[in-house]
Amino acid sequence: MASARPVIACVGAGRMGRGIAHCAAWAGHDIRLVDAKQRDAEGYARLEADTFDEIRSTLEMIAGLGGFDAAHVDAILKRVSVVPREKAGEALADARIVFEAVPETDEAKRDALALIDAAAGPEAIVASTTSTYLSTQLAALSGRPARFLNAHWLNPAFLVPLVELSPTHETDRAVVDELKTLLEAIGKVPVECAASPGYIVPRIQMLAMNEAARMVEEGVASAEDIDKATRYGFGFRFAVLGLLEFIDWGGGDILFHASRYMAEVTGEKRFEAPTLIHENMEENRRGLRDGRGFYDYDGMDVAAYRRQRMEGFMAMLRMAGLDRPPAVAAPEKSN
Structure with a gap:
């Protein structure tokens, strides 16, 4: 039976995307990691295997440290999907929250945000996980500035509770509140800061x-x-x-x-x-x-x-x- 919790997606299946997947799946959400790159079948299969191996290893490590019963690892992993770029439309269509977690370059950010704008529903909240760009810079690349903000997770994302939220003057207040509520529900501690270099921490x-x-x-x-x-x-x-x-x-x-x-x-x-x-x-x-x-x-x-x-x-x-x-x-x- 599908989870009643809102679907979460992340464009970018690297270290940050995998950490977010760990947190979301742990808390009972379906989480879809969309590969931001176009790959051949062999390259995608390798990415998918590496992604699941890394998430499994972190879950098993936490279980080994007494965090939870290791018998639940498989059930948690079933909530995680890795999706090739060409299927982004299917993966993002019903996602309530879409995180962008691609490399810190203009080209990568512009491409990922354009992909999200084209594929996600009009009510989806879009949050960049950037540690470099100001939210005001990236909002200009998004087709939905009222539903956009930065959400800076601290590494390792699956352990550190803090998430720094940086909205812009265009961000709808209800969007900030909804994302804060979701983050708190999955065990995170969100704080807010203005669009300022370096965030807080x-x-x-x-x-x-x-x-x-x-x-x-x-x-x-x-x-x-x-x-x-x-x-x-x-x-x-x-x-x-x-x-x-x-x-x-x-x-x-x-x-x-x-x-x-x-x-x-x-x-x-x-x-x-x-x-x-x-x-x-x-x-x-x-x-x-x-x-x-x-x-x-x-x-x-x-x-x-x-x-x-x-x-x-x-x-x-x-x-x-x-x-x-x-x-x-x-x-x-x-x-």
């Missing part, structure tokens, strides 16, 4: 990764110690507290003064605090202790909030295998 991580490389270059620390510091300090904190939440948690004044010091001693403008941090200082919006910062804490049970976040830190310690019982003094010997 790539923009932040680009700065962090370049700074880490500079520290190796400058002899500040070894690659091993920088990565250890990242895992057990930077990553540990920000797996529980968001970056802006952390500013409020410790106090925006700490960032303000630390930024000024770093900019002065290094002579590097990249360490200067943005205007918003200066404004928050002037307006006494320094975070939790002022009752407002990037977030408004008015009426919040701050003690309960702190406890909840501390529970998150304790869970991180347990996951890292670093939670230990306290040392207990040995009882004194009696004479």
